[in-house]
Amino acid sequence: MKTIIDFIENGTITSVKGFKAGAVNAGIKKKGPKPDLGIVYSETPCTAAGVFTRNRIKAAPVIVCQKRLPSDDIHSIIVNSGSANAVTGRQGMQDALEMTVLTADKLGIKPSSTLVASTGVIGRKLPMDIINKGIDSIELTENGGYDFAKAIMTTDTVSKEVAVSVNSGTFTIGGVAKGSGMIHPDMGTMLCFLTTDAVIDKDFLTDALRKAADVSFNMISVDTDTSTNDTMIIMANGLANNDRIAYKTKLAEVFQQAIDEVCIYLAKAVAADGEGAGKLIEVNVTGAPDMESARNCAKTIVASPLVKTAIHGCDPNWGRIIAAAGRSGAEIVELKTDLSICGIGLLLQGIALNNNYNEVSKAMESEVVVIDLNLNLGRASATAWGCDLTAEYVSINADYTT
């Protein structure tokens, strides 16, 4: 079956039928006028699945969601920024559970039908009195997705939102994400929430979400630090009335393509808005002997501080790219390797081409810098995204808590 993906103008998480959202500035974060507490809600119960951080230290809300998912009876997610509720011990677990109880009471649903996520500083207790009042005052509306997307931001400079209509309205997928720091392959986002009106099988949905994470959020890196709170959740309320999507159904591949596209869109937005970032870096590795090599190679290059600083300075210091590839664990044979930056060839079969470095440097002034590395050893390929490393990254992170 053909897949036609139309991006919805100003699409967000509430562009999908039956989903409402809302957010308030509860005052969890001391600074700024932005909302810091939000809810997304579907009156119709949802099939839901999640993918979570592989960090051994998991925030309390992550543990709560892992216990409740997958499920066929999820109605809502409550999210706060300003505090990660991680390394907060038994109190943190009680607070996460209480957030779902307060939200469930407000909405007239069971606490077990509510999921919870947090982002912000690790090790601080949640101000539960403020959160209690905040949940009370959230108003849920059909265009509340925009406020919700803002409520999950920390050092993000823009909100990340998208929605697509698939095969002329067969179903719709919307999503929001936040990123900025502590972003690295192994669930490379802190938070991503997706909604869909598709009728879909729970197990298939879990698999599809994991596969989408693998080609999107697991292929971006801002700073190699994997967070304690990485959470990616999809809710499917079935209001599209499509033929049920499950393994081996006609729509299975269509759904996978659509969710991949949505996640790649959001992951690139997260990479481009990495802390202090000035540029989006895209690394395409081709000709790898196997998929794992291709992925590791692309991820290692995009995460290399020396590559990131060189790109920041528009410096065509391509040796750093080859050195990163060489330490990635991927097989690489110097005299077979081709490399280009921004489409300009620099290395052909391991021999440096006499291209004008000033020309390459000029091309690197673009907002997107594309690196193409062909190992010429096989047929596997992978793409990773990241951002340049700037002095601003340092100043953002040198005094985050104080």
Place this chain on the structure above:
Amino acid sequence: MKTIIDFIENGTITSVKGFKAGAVNAGIKKKGPKPDLGIVYSETPCTAAGVFTRNRIKAAPVIVCQKRLPSDDIHSIIVNSGSANAVTGRQGMQDALEMTVLTADKLGIKPSSTLVASTGVIGRKLPMDIINKGIDSIELTENGGYDFAKAIMTTDTVSKEVAVSVNSGTFTIGGVAKGSGMIHPDMGTMLCFLTTDAVIDKDFLTDALRKAADVSFNMISVDTDTSTNDTMIIMANGLANNDRIAYKTKLAEVFQQAIDEVCIYLAKAVAADGEGAGKLIEVNVTGAPDMESARNCAKTIVASPLVKTAIHGCDPNWGRIIAAAGRSGAEIVELKTDLSICGIGLLLQGIALNNNYNEVSKAMESEVVVIDLNLNLGRASATAWGCDLTAEYVSINADYTT
């Protein structure tokens, strides 16, 4: 047998009996008055061993040394900075070999008795005419170690040199190192050269060097980028006339302790002088279930950009340390973990202590910031060293080649 290690005042690679060195400013680097080409030499043939980068892309001089070591007939090492002679294809290999031939001709020895190392930009060909003239003009003297140490510097701000006398002159070990960028566990220095007058067995020497690397240069990180040129070589000329050191001899453990001490001294100097560094970070992990966990945990913390930036800003954001430990692969149980920074307890059995963050922040203004993490799960421990991440790291690396 007891080991008494005395640091020799102003000790360097030529503080060891029978070793001469010298360096010149040949003009390989365009900028600066510093020497960029150096030789270390022993008239007496040396037992020599090496440890090299694990990067799959290896510079030509690394390949040459790997072929020639271990050996009982090494007289000299020729080293240049300004160009790494890496990713330079067949020409690069010819140039590395020619450097050993030119040096051997000058000294009246066999080319195979000469080792070679290079550091600097990857992918540039060596200016062999300049190097030829340079080798000719190098003068070897008994206090040439200081110039030699300067000749291997790239973005280092200070030269790193040391020498120790062991058990009141039983034998001596001297060493120089350079580091600064592309420094990460997996042979964490670019170049380190050691000399000793000990009479020592070749195989034992190789093992001892590898063990010393594991507790020193393999435990430091500046920027997670493993270089193509990492080289660590020791030459032992036997002039101390001690009882031959080999496996199971009385002096075996004494020698290991002394070489460990010398390498840790140099490795810490490399970490403290990491590109843009303002502080030395020392991470002690104790109570780990096994040595691999202890090492990985310490190295992951010391390499974390978020930990490094927080320390730069004297920000006691300890959650980042726990998050890094959690993603290191080491077993960690939140409710067993103790953490302190600069001796001030922050986390006890997973519970945050109510210590004054201003006091911690003030303590972090020190030039050395010590992190103690007790996992309370076993008896293994490890120490890693690194440096803070500063805006200067970014500016140094944003335009290194242009």
